[in-house]
Amino acid sequence: MKQGIRIRGVKLRPRFFVFLLLSALCIFGLIVGGMRLLDRYRGPSEEAPYVEQIGGIPVIRDLIEEDVPGRPGTLRTIRYIVIHETGNDGKGAGAASHNNYIHKEAALQTLSWHYTVDDKVIYQHLPDNEVGYHAGDQLTEDGGNMCGIGIEVCVNPESDYDKALENAAALAARLMDAYDLPMKALKKHQDFSGKNCPQRLIEQDRWDEFCDMVKQQLKAKK
Ligand SMILES: [Zn+2]
Incomplete structure (x- = not known):
């Protein structure tokens, strides 16, 4: 049977x-x-309106010129916030100095990111909805460059690193809120290319702490 x-x-x-x-x-x-x-088929994201300050920190929008290797102007859907550190611990290597640097370098090579943050100011170098070259994964579909907003945190000695992290968390939360991204969209550069970046955050074992800072900021927005 x-x-x-x-x-x-x-x-x-x-x-x-x-x-x-x-x-x-x-x-x-x-x-x-x-x-x-x-x-x-949702198509490219539309950029959220510019805000002059985030968490009391001024945002200076000084975009890289169009149609250079670092700013091809490719529109995309925003899926990630990619956290980096500049790795430059020289005196004076704050957000303003990196803004100058990336304006020069993006004209010469496929190198760019969206924001640089120190303890006092946030610079924006690329529109959120354009591709940047920061995650080391070329233009891989759904990858860090193709779909991520790159944020560089400064580690220069005269910038208060903890305050710079706080500013970066406020910026990340603002972007995650604006583009309706879940917590899992918050990534390290390392997640895309294996590079030891954001180096200090990783080596000091503070990534979870940073994620919690972003979570708190997001909660405050609800
Ligand atoms: Zn990086």
């Missing part, structure tokens, strides 16, 4: 049970695939 499988008292033949299971899997696959496709 063939053995059946009982579900809520209804006896099912094994073959029918397998058919049901496969059908459920197919429907699940179609739903997930459809959602991904819809997401793809």
